[in-house]
Amino acid sequence: MRVMLADDAVLFREGMARILADVGFTVTGQAGDGTTLRRLVAADPPDVVVLDLRMPPGFSSEGIDTAAAIRATVPGVGLMVLSQYVEAHHALRLMTEFDGGVGYLLKDRVSDLAAFGADVRKVARGETVLDPELVARLVARRRERDPLDALTERERAVLALMAQGLSNAAVATDLHLAVKTVEAHVTSIFTKLGLAQHEREHRRVLAVLTFLRA
Template identity: 80%
Template sequence: MLADDAVLLREGMARILRETGFTVAGQTGDGVTLIDLVRREPPDVAIIDLRMPPGFSAEGLEAAAAIRAFAPGVGLMLLSQYVEVHHALRLLTEFDGGVGYLLKDRVSDLAAFGADVRRIARGQTVIDPELVTRLVARRRERDPLDELTERERAVLALMAQGLSNAAVAAEMHLAVKTVEAHIRSIFTKLDLAPDDREHRRVRAVLTFLRA
């Protein structure tokens, strides 16, 4: 399902999605109607503009929160014209998987956009590379990532984009076993002991984003 008040953009996304094998189950221009549509027929993924009527602030994020409360199996992709770090961090820290935050410019890459939608449908997290860049550039007095090597930081940045170990290996031209070794080192340096109740990979990414 699609929610965006810009009709031309919404219709363009619908066409792109249909051409890449998706079924568009519904469209709307506001969050309230989207919530009603999802209640009637929950989709695999809802693609939602961050800023919609009436206030054009964070209506898409609020709609996403409402949908996650009553339909936790629905994937949620937020689209924005700009990188808005505070909204993205809320999405990534308060929602348990199956979420994404992309700039609208990414929609033009048909193959990548379709792949991202499918990843969210599978419960994975998708983060716009520009957001990762902004977060890396931020500074804090105490950085929990100071212990990581440059290579380990690069691995963690790709993990934060939602890449699997194999995808990280391909991106960095490394063996998968080498990437796995880097990830084990990251977990150790961030003091992330094995815990059946929490996913260490997610905790490492959250540490990266908060830093």
């Protein structure tokens, strides 16, 4: 699987390249800014791009802006955005503006080689990956009108894992439940959130979006 990297911190970028190579990826290009990365991707599209959220010149949202530009010109490229801190509004933008094949992880996750490699592969397959710490903080955040109030504690746990990009089978493994039990919880979540079946909408994504906004 071919990967390109973008991070203005050269040491971190080189370390990430070494990690990815160690877990079976081929790093085909590196960049220190979004403009260079876009040029590299246009010339030789990889399977996945791993890029920092904050890059020159403004060190704000250049990573996601660059990801959006890449997705517009090369739709099949997976996009994994790395951040030093949990920033829920950026994660929500990824979920709302991109149709799958995206991830948002804290840079600390890169040190877990197996998990990081697995998450990059998920993004390459078109799945969505969210950092567990981000999900945990969102679960803890409560508002007066929480649309998730109707969910049971178990349904919240299932939805939190769905937000991390886990399949029903993976959720079942994490929660030590039968797959059919998880499927029943997912159906109940859809019902309680008012997500009716619709051929033009993906209820699983809509449920996760409700979770993030809450």
